Amino acid sequence: MVQAERQAGASWLNKACRLLLVALIGISPLAPGDEPAAAPGEATLDILTWGGAYERAQRRALFEPFTRETGIEVRVHRYNGGLTELRQAIDAGRMPWDLIDMSRSEAKTACADNLLEALSSDILSPSPQGRPAERDFIDGALNRCSITHSVFATVVAYRRDAFPGQRPTEISDLFDQKNFPGPRALHRGPAVNLEWALLSYGVPEEEIYRLLSTRRGLSLAFKRLDNLDNLHWWEAGDTPVQLLAEKKVVMASGFNGRFFDAMVNRDLPIEILWDGQVQEHEVWTVPRGAEQPQQAREFIGFATSAERQTAFAELIPYGPSRRSATLQVANHPDTGVDMRLHIPTHPLNAEHALTKDDEWYARSHERINDYFEDALLEEDSASQSP
Amino acid sequence: MAADKDQPTSTTTGQDIPYSSPASDAHSPNGARGMLRFLGLVLLGAVIGGLAALAAVGFVSAVIWLNDLLLISPRGRMMFAHPEALALATVAVPALGGLVVGQLHRVIRERRPHTPADLIAAVQTRRGRLPPRAGLLSALSGLVSLGSGASVGQYGPLVHMGASLGSLAARLLRMGRSDDNVTIACGVAAAIATAFHAPLAGIVFAHEVVLRHYALRAFAPVAAAAIVGHVIATNVLSQGALFHVTDTAVPRPWEFAAFIVIGGLGALVAGGYMHAILAVGRWAAKLPVVPSLRPAIAGAALGLVALWVPDILGMGQETLRFATIQGAFSSLDLVIVLVLKLAATAMCIGMGFGGGVFSPALVIGTLFGALCGTLVTQLGMAGETFIFYAVCGMVAVTAPVIGAPLTTLLIVFELTGSYVLTTAALASVTLASPIAAQLFGRSLFDIQLARRGLDLSAGRGRALLQNARLKSLVSQECVILNPNDSVQEAVTRVGEGGHGEAYLVDDRQRYRGSVTLADLEVMRGKGQGHRRVRSCQRTPRPVLSPEASVWDAMHHVQDVTGEAIAVVDDKAGDAFLGVVYESSIARAYLKYSEELRREEHGTG
Numbered sequence: 009m010v011q012a013e014r015q016a017g018a019s020w021l022n023k024a025c026r027l028l029l030v031a032l033i034g035i036s037p038l039a040p041g042d043e044p045a046a047a048p049g050e051a052t053l054d055i056l057t058w059g060g061a062y063e064r065a066q067r068r069a070l071f072e073p074f075t076r077e078t079g080i081e082v083r084v085h086r087y088n089g090g091l092t093e094l095r096q097a098i099d100a101g102r103m104p105w106d107l108i109d110m111s112r113s114e115a116k117t118a119c120a121d122n123l124l125e126a127l128s129s130d131i132l133s134p135s136p137q138g139r140p141a142e143r144d145f146i147d148g149a150l151n152r153c154s155i156t157h158s159v160f161a162t163v164v165a166y167r168r169d170a171f172p173g174q175r176p177t178e179i180s181d182l183f184d185q186k187n188f189p190g191p192r193a194l195h196r197g198p199a200v201n202l203e204w205a206l207l208s209y210g211v212p213e214e215e216i217y218r219l220l221s222t223r224r225g226l227s228l229a230f231k232r233l234d235n236l237d238n239l240h241w242w243e244a245g246d247t248p249v250q251l252l253a254e255k256k257v258v259m260a261s262g263f264n265g266r267f268f269d270a271m272v273n274r275d276l277p278i279e280i281l282w283d284g285q286v287q288e289h290e291v292w293t294v295p296r297g298a299e300q301p302q303q304a305r306e307f308i309g310f311a312t313s314a315e316r317q318t319a320f321a322e323l324i325p326y327g328p329s330r331r332s333a334t335l336q337v338a339n340h341p342d343t344g345v346d347m348r349l350h351i352p353t354h355p356l357n358a359e360h361a362l363t364k365d366d367e368w369y370a371r372s373h374e375r376i377n378d379y380f381e382d383a384l385l386e387e388d389s390a391s392q393s394p
Numbered sequence: 395m396a397a398d399k400d401q402p403t404s405t406t407t408g409q410d411i412p413y414s415s416p417a418s419d420a421h422s423p424n425g426a427r428g429m430l431r432f433l434g435l436v437l438l439g440a441v442i443g444g445l446a447a448l449a450a451v452g453f454v455s456a457v458i459w460l461n462d463l464l465l466i467s468p469r470g471r472m473m474f475a476h477p478e479a480l481a482l483a484t485v486a487v488p489a490l491g492g493l494v495v496g497q498l499h500r501v502i503r504e505r506r507p508h509t510p511a512d513l514i515a516a517v518q519t520r521r522g523r524l525p526p527r528a529g530l531l532s533a534l535s536g537l538v539s540l541g542s543g544a545s546v547g548q549y550g551p552l553v554h555m556g557a558s559l560g561s562l563a564a565r566l567l568r569m570g571r572s573d574d575n576v577t578i579a580c581g582v583a584a585a586i587a588t589a590f591h592a593p594l595a596g597i598v599f600a601h602e603v604v605l606r607h608y609a610l611r612a613f614a615p616v617a618a619a620a621i622v623g624h625v626i627a628t629n630v631l632s633q634g635a636l637f638h639v640t641d642t643a644v645p646r647p648w649e650f651a652a653f654i655v656i657g658g659l660g661a662l663v664a665g666g667y668m669h670a671i672l673a674v675g676r677w678a679a680k681l682p683v684v685p686s687l688r689p690a691i692a693g694a695a696l697g698l699v700a701l702w703v704p705d706i707l708g709m710g711q712e713t714l715r716f717a718t719i720q721g722a723f724s725s726l727d728l729v730i731v732l733v734l735k736l737a738a739t740a741m742c743i744g745m746g747f748g749g750g751v752f753s754p755a756l757v758i759g760t761l762f763g764a765l766c767g768t769l770v771t772q773l774g775m776a777g778e779t780f781i782f783y784a785v786c787g788m789v790a791v792t793a794p795v796i797g798a799p800l801t802t803l804l805i806v807f808e809l810t811g812s813y814v815l816t817t818a819a820l821a822s823v824t825l826a827s828p829i830a831a832q833l834f835g836r837s838l839f840d841i842q843l844a845r846r847g848l849d850l851s852a853g854r855g856r857a858l859l860q861n862a863r864l865k866s867l868v869s870q871e872c873v874i875l876n877p878n879d880s881v882q883e884a885v886t887r888v889g890e891g892g893h894g895e896a897y898l899v900d901d902r903q904r905y906r907g908s909v910t911l912a913d914l915e916v917m918r919g920k921g922q923g924h925r926r927v928r929s930c931q932r933t934p935r936p937v938l939s940p941e942a943s944v945w946d947a948m949h950h951v952q953d954v955t956g957e958a959i960a961v962v963d964d965k966a967g968d969a970f971l972g973v974v975y976e977s978s979i980a981r982a983y984l985k986y987s988e989e990l991r992r993e994e995h996g997t998g
Contacts, residue, residue: 210719211715215715218468218469218470218711218712219468220472221473222472222703222704222712222716223704224716225716228719228722240470324749367473368469368472368473371472371473371474372472372473373473375472376472
């Protein structure tokens with residue numbers, strides 16, 4: 009089994025080399041997102057994270073308080089997920105980041121491929137009530153190379169004005185362009201799309217990954233996606249909000265936090281369809297070869313305290329990974345919105361929630377991705393980028 | 395019961411007799427002690443239910459773990475990166491699994507895994523006492539078979555495991571055979587309740603398939619076991635139920651006619667399935683291969699075909715699910731997978747893998763129903779009701795195979811909570827069960843038992859008598875004459891013995907017929923008292939072999955007017971073994987009937 013994993017790793021590296029050429033052209037837009045360099049000599053922590061409202065909330069709830077408390081500056085770098093850049097940096101022998109905010113599924117792959125430092129739960133503080141961290145964190149939050157800081161969901165949002173009569177209530181409505189006409193936007197990748205496609209056939213949540221593991225299940229899912237007319241594929245997390253705002257699509261998949269931001273802070277007339285939400289863990293990791301692994305661990309301890317998690321969840325509706333923090337979440341400090349109702353893990357929203365099977369994605373991501381591209385992206389590669 | 399009630403009323407002469415008096419009379423032999431004993435039995439049922447449920451949970455979890463580890467489950471296969479190694483494993487794992495199973499069966503006395511048929515036989519003949527060693531080995535064989543991807547079911551092993559646990563408890567507590575039967579039923583009910591999350595189906599299955607009678611005395615402990623099993627399943631077994639149906643479409647009236655027809659056709663599929671299993675079994679027996687290697691051959695063949703159609707590997711839960719989704723299979727796909735799954739299951743079970751016939755029947759039935767649904771849709775007649783066709787096909791094939799129409803209906807009801815769907819299934823089973831019963835037999839278990847010499851088709855009373863051996867009734871208390879004795883001497887000896895007849899046994903202990911005192915007296919009266927007995931007129935009488943059953947003896951009694959029937963071992967050169975008195979045959983008959991009556995109609 010171990011050998012199999014190593015072999016898998018080797019083939020992944022080959023793949024990474026192949027992708028490198030593509031990536032050289034692909035990633036360059038990252039550079040403009042980088043912060044201006046901090047003054048030389050000062051201690052700075054380089055954190056790779058996602059952009060947009062998410063980053064704004066992190067700055068306010070985590071980065072700025074951290075700098076105030078420790079004097080360590082935080083320099084933010086943005087990315088759209090994926091391990092390509094991390095592999096590249098490790099191959100190049102120079103690690104530009106000290107911390108990476110990534111999804112747990114990618115962290116599992118990266119951990120198996122030895123791209124990450126091991127993390128111990130000793131760096132975590134107990135709950136305000138004194139409960140040890142191991143029992144305060146939700147199940148599956150503490151892993152060998154990663155620590156879950158929040159749970160987010162991929163959901164479908166729709167423009168209220170596009171459906172003046174009957175509104176979408178089920179995830180299968182995403183694929184029902186007869187009753188709910190209009191263009192759609194989905195993430196350019198297999199994850200979540202395949203789950204929703206199979207859910208729309210009435211497959212129960214607990215069987216989704218078992219069925220997606222068969223050729224038949226995959227082809228059923230691809231058939232659903234392929235039948236969508238006027239479909240936009242998005243890549244950056246802010247694009248679906250933009251597409252909805254510009255009325256280019258009437259339904260789009262996206263991260264629940266971003267949709268919330270658009271709804272509450274930008275007054276977009278959109279609504280979240282919680283049915284079929286796919287929950288994922290968002291984790292902190294320390295890349296192998298990070299220049300300041302000690303400060304990085306210090307930051308993780310600070311940022312995952314119940315107080316900081318609560319502050320973060322009050323700015324952007326990501327479910328805290330600490331049970332104690334979830335109970336403390338109250339209203340948004342600026343708008344006064346009751347944030348508990350917008351957290352994916354709230355019982356009202358989580359009735360038909362699916363938890364993304366990280367293990368499955370970590371071990372089959374490459375193959376699923378290939379199938380996905382073969383089935384859906386090749387024919388319409390001309391019209392893919394909006 | 396009726397007689398009990400009539401008696402007091404007929405003797406009433408103006409005097410008011412309290413209504414409860416007949417009832418309390420009837421219960422007086424048991425009283426408070428009887429009730430405590432009964433409650434103890436119910437409690438024991440709950441305990442057995444808990445044990446059987448935990449065993450079932452462990453078994454199911456172990457199968458899932460093995461399937462993931464051994465690259466049998468689709469999830470395990472998808473997560474494995476190397477196509478060549480995967481192909482190799484697809485063939486090697488079932489083959490090696492077969493090898494292990496073959497070795498396991500060598501240490502079971504019957505050289506085959508025990509199945510629900512064995513426990514049905516034990517209960518129907520009131521033998522009880524399932525052997526724990528064979529039970530354990532059979533469970534292990536089922537685990538290895540399922541774990542390595544053989545196309546067999548898991549419910550058979552689960553049911554047998556529960557029954558063995560129940561029987562073991564009865565034995566440890568030194569309980570009687572009737573109680574042993576009840577504890578077996580408890581284990582069975584708990585296993586079904588746990589595996590399907592369906593307590594009602596568990597209770598009905600234990601009555602319909604195992605006990606085959608309804609008695610309050612058995613019902614309460616069985617219900618307790620099923621409830622405990624269900625509670626454990628909902629709390630421990632996170633694995634989802636067999637299938638979920640969320641669709642709430644309502645079929646049009648004419649579609650019920652289609653469901654009935656599907657039932658009739660499904661019975662034929664069920665018959666084909668059962669006979670394929672039996673035929674492969676007969677054919678495998680003629681193979682020039684050591685029996686313990688046969689499962690390995692079946693496993694390798696299964697793996698080779700699975701490279702092309704992976705749907706036939708294992709229990710086929712994914713295939714079952716897909717068959718309920720319209721458009722997941724084309725009609726051609728459905729036919730191919732149906733035929734291959736049927737053939738694969740017949741091969742695996744016929745060639746000696748351990749495991750049940752129920753799960754594959756579910757898959758085959760659902761595929762068959764989906765095929766019917768697809769054809770009807772192609773005719774442009776059905777719309778939203780595809781799932782109804784799939785479920786109707788499922789019950790039409792499954793109910794005849796296990797001989798349990800009510801259980802199958804309840805499984806549908808408890809798993810879907812849909813009354814409309816259950817009604818459709820009822821329409822289908824209405825025709826399926828009688829057709830299959832007429833053409834093939836009550837169930838695969840009954841057919842297998844009939845081939846082993848236990849005919850349950852005429853009910854339990856007959857099976858019990860057919861299974862009861864004569865040996866214990868054989869008596870040596872009779873007058874034995876040597877054919878060379880004189881008539882004079884014979885008359886004296888028969889008279890002194892107080893009998894009306896005597897048996898002639900020669901010097902080599904061979905039986906030479908019987909004579910009556912009347913005939914001997916006639917000869918003596920004619921002045922032939924000095925002649926040899928052998929010249930006396932023999933009464934033509936049937937004889938019984940020592941292997942004969944009480945049932946056979948009962949038949950002979952009808953034709954015999956004498957007092958006893960001679961028991962002669964024709965295999966040992968007509969050796970005379972003794973006689974069986976007609977009165978003892980009648981007594982045995984009454985004893986067995988009384989035991990059955992108490993078991994089936996008693997309350998405590």
